[in-house]
Amino acid sequence: MGYKVAVVGATGNVGREMLNILAEREFPLDDIAAVASPRSQGSEIEMGETGKMLKVNNIEHFDFSGWDMALFAAGSGPTRLFAPKAAEAGCTVIDNSSLYRMDPDVPLIVPEVNPDAIDGYKAKNIIANPNCSTAQMMVALKPLHDAATIKRVVVSTYQSVSGAGKGGMDELFEQSRAIFVGDPKENQVFTKQIAFNVIPHIDVFLDDGSTKEEWKMVVETKKILDPKIKVTATCVRVPVFVGHSESINIEFEKELSAKDAQKILRDAPGCMLVDKREDEGYVTPVECVGDSATYISRIREDATVENGLNIWCVSDNLRKGAALNAVQIAELLGRKHLQKG
Known part of the structure; x- marks a missing residue:
């Protein structure tokens, strides 16, 4: 037996990717519903590459x-409006x-x-998916x-425009085109030119400037x-579509060499190590699109602290940063708490 699953926000970038991943991973489904805002009611959306078309339900009327x-x-x-209603209905x-999240x-x-933290979901019948940048960093x-027990993390992010939704992707495309043809550039999604x-x-x-x-x-x-x-972060939007x-x-409490870190990450769940100290021996965002792994490269020791490493981490933010992680949570929930059969 399978599960009855509703994807809410199914017409957006992440919602579509959720449908793709549910199909791709052959999630056990008895029924699937695409749910979105009233303006999408009655439109159709494909369930991944299965050829199955789903009619979009109006969130305001969905039971x-x-x-x-x-x-x-x-x-x-x-x-805020509809999640508590779904949870109270037993979904x-x-x-x-x-x-x-907090x-x-x-x-x-x-x-x-x-x-194991999923065991606490029964308090509100709600589980949170982390921020896209946090999710991939946690896997690494x-x-x-x-x-070796981490003491402190300093992270700088290079975040793609898809993190701001379809509007962010459209703005990067339109601004890039405008620059090439000499048209005026407009900022609508981002505070400054992104192209x-x-x-x-x-x-x-x-208030603290972050x-x-x-x-x-x-x-x-x-x-x-x-x-x-201890964590400090600087988050930066870059002109990349996805990834x-x-x-x-x-900084660690115990010593951890770059070589040992490579061995650990090579076998770690969800990680893909690509770390050769040569041209093309690392992964860039373009190469991770459509992939489920969190890629790790450029592992090297930081001599400025007693036990320090630097790493480069890349992931498809629409997948591990959002849709894939949500489906993995659904799989975990099914295995641990909602077993059917």
């Missing part, structure tokens, strides 16, 4: 009773927005990192933390991995 899980990719506004919500009664899960850091530029500003500014995106990486790392880890990159400096 979650009898559905096992709802994968929410609708943003904090609609989630377990797996939410991709930031709304519930709620102490809602587990924040990266399945390769803290699978967990095995290293287990080996051929980088913007050290993602989400709103906080942005909310940077704050998320700090607090989510502590909740998922270890509250004792987030991170330069991560790690």
